[in-house]
Amino acid sequence: MYKLGIDVGGTNTDAVLLNENMQVVADVKQPTSGDIYDGILDAIQKVLDISGVEPKEIKQAMLGTTQCTNAIVERKKLVPVGLLRIGAPATLGIPPMTDWTDDIKAVVTEQTIIGGGYEYDGKEIAPLDEEAAKAFFESVKGKVQSVAIVGCHSTIRNDQEYRAAEICKEVLGEDVHITISCEIGSMGLIERENAAILNASLYKVALTFTEGFAKSLQDIGITNADIYLSQNDGTLMTMENARKYPVLTIACGPTNSIRGAGYLSGHKDALVIDVGGTTTDLGVIQNGFPRESSIAATIGGVRTNFRMPDVVTIGLGGGSIVRVAEDGTVTVGPDSVGYQITEKALVFGGDVLTATDIAVRLGMYQLGDPKLVEHISEETANKALAVMKEKTEEAIDAMKISNADVDVILVGGGSIILPDTLAGASSVQKPEHFGTANAIGSAISKVSGIVEKLMDFDVIPREKALELAKEEAVEMAVAAGAVRETVEIIDVEDVPLAYSAGHTSRVKVKAAGDLAG
Numbered sequence: 001m002y003k004l005g006i007d008v009g010g011t012n013t014d015a016v017l018l019n020e021n022m023q024v025v026a027d028v029k030q031p032t033s034g035d036i037y038d039g040i041l042d043a044i045q046k047v048l049d050i051s052g053v054e055p056k057e058i059k060q061a062m063l064g065t066t067q068c069t070n071a072i073v074e075r076k077k078l079v080p081v082g083l084l085r086i087g088a089p090a091t092l093g094i095p096p097m098t099d100w101t102d103d104i105k106a107v108v109t110e111q112t113i114i115g116g117g118y119e120y121d122g123k124e125i126a127p128l129d130e131e132a133a134k135a136f137f138e139s140v141k142g143k144v145q146s147v148a149i150v151g152c153h154s155t156i157r158n159d160q161e162y163r164a165a166e167i168c169k170e171v172l173g174e175d176v177h178i179t180i181s182c183e184i185g186s187m188g189l190i191e192r193e194n195a196a197i198l199n200a201s202l203y204k205v206a207l208t209f210t211e212g213f214a215k216s217l218q219d220i221g222i223t224n225a226d227i228y229l230s231q232n233d234g235t236l237m238t239m240e241n242a243r244k245y246p247v248l249t250i251a252c253g254p255t256n257s258i259r260g261a262g263y264l265s266g267h268k269d270a271l272v273i274d275v276g277g278t279t280t281d282l283g284v285i286q287n288g289f290p291r292e293s294s295i296a297a298t299i300g301g302v303r304t305n306f307r308m309p310d311v312v313t314i315g316l317g318g319g320s321i322v323r324v325a326e327d328g329t330v331t332v333g334p335d336s337v338g339y340q341i342t343e344k345a346l347v348f349g350g351d352v353l354t355a356t357d358i359a360v361r362l363g364m365y366q367l368g369d370p371k372l373v374e375h376i377s378e379e380t381a382n383k384a385l386a387v388m389k390e391k392t393e394e395a396i397d398a399m400k401i402s403n404a405d406v407d408v409i410l411v412g413g414g415s416i417i418l419p420d421t422l423a424g425a426s427s428v429q430k431p432e433h434f435g436t437a438n439a440i441g442s443a444i445s446k447v448s449g450i451v452e453k454l455m456d457f458d459v460i461p462r463e464k465a466l467e468l469a470k471e472e473a474v475e476m477a478v479a480a481g482a483v484r485e486t487v488e489i490i491d492v493e494d495v496p497l498a499y500s501a502g503h504t505s506r507v508k509v510k511a512a513g514d515l516a517g
Contacts, residue, residue: 005443015043026050055221064230072300086116087152117152137171191305199247206246235448260441264431275414318414411437449476482513
């Protein structure tokens with residue numbers, strides 16, 4: 001039984017094949033092609049050729065992709081959305097998408113705010129105005145392909161959101177794509193509404209890349225594999241869930257790299273530096289999983305509150321362009337030759353001085369033709385290296401939560417540009433297969449169940465409440481495809497809410513387990 005992991009980045013497409021003992025049988029890294037699916041097919045064919053494995057022996061295939069991120073950032077391929085907010089009269093003061101720019105705001109073609117919603121303690125602000133909901137859905141017939149339904153304090157009580165979804169299906173039919181905000185975001189109406197809108201707008205993008213991936217596998221003869229998509233908490237979801245919650249694939253690239261780095265190095269707690277062709281992502285692995293961000297995430301200029309990895313990104317990569325000023329000052333990036341590095345970098349016969357050329361000139365890595373960079377003075381090369389080192393060390397400081405040195409794991413094809421010693425690092429490790437850590441992270445990922453709710457410890461004692469939440473998270477992981485015996489509690493958060501009545505806390509529990517073979 002073999003697992004296939006693929007990660008499609010802006011610069012490179014990586015593929016890896018693992019055997020039943022989770023050992024790397026073959027891995028490849030190649031430039032991302034203009035046609036992503038041709039690139040995926042090519043990468044799969046290469047790992048099959050290297051390993052000699054028959055396509056039908058692959059039982060699980062995992063894909064990590066930047067398609068959803070790119071669609072939002074580039075404002076492309078987004079479908080028209082109808083937005084129903086349940087929260088009048090309480091939420092009329094702040095209209096939807098108040099701080100959105102016009103180019104992304106245009107994704108919502110129809111919107112309304114109707115009566116309904118809940119207080120922070122679950123009491124009704126007003127009953128759901130079912131007639132207004134029905135009238136809105138009648139008005140968007142033929143105008144939208146996707147609907148976002150958002151209720152005030154729906155993460156505490158979601159009855160009205162689900163009733164509105166029922167009405168939506170009655171009017172628009174069972175095939176309409178509906179995003180229910182309580183399934184996407186956390187507390188905070190505006191950020192959760194933003195996340196729900198983005199999720200709804202990504203419906204076609206998700207359909208395209210899931211169907212395309214399935215077709216790529218079919219075309220190459222991989223017909224016996226269960227297919228999964230990477231999500232941004234370091235776990236997997238089914239094709240069906242990827243189509244339902246495409247926004248959860250955003251930032252899955254860094255999470256895959258973090259998971260892969262932890263697996264390859266044997267570290268469960270460390271700082272991970274993933275150097276690509278254009279950018280470097282820094283994240284933290286805690287108990288084997290990426291540390292989540294505690295602040296609202298901004299995606300393509302839109303502020304959201306669904307889970308995201310805590311990642312710092314800097315403009316430094318293997319293809320970063322190095323410039324030498326007349327006074328001898330050296331700058332590196334943030335612009336890059338990207339996926340054209342094999343054409344434009346000096347060591348490959350090009351005419352652009354890149355960070356990779358500097359690494360080869362200083363003997364840090366053997367790549368291309370070293371003779372082509374011999375003319376670069378050692379002084380210039382060392383200045384460039386010092387700039388790259390300083391940028392990275394500043395980012396390390398930004399990620400640390402204390403002044404203590406931390407273990408650092410270097411992964412990504414571009415990590416050849418960084419030295420083995422960095423300020424703030426107690427150790428710097430570059431494990432075997434470092435270049436394809438993201439694809440490996442995709443292949444070894446588990447499936448998870450996450451429970452997040454407000455619990456009043458005056459009603460249910462704290463220990464009992466946490467135990468119930470843990471049991472629910474385990475059941476959710478099993479329902480998602482995890483083997484019950486392998487499921488473990490990964491993280492437990494218990495945050496008291498001072499503004500709520502009684503002893504109310506926001507309880508969040510995450511459980512994860514291995515996929516069935």
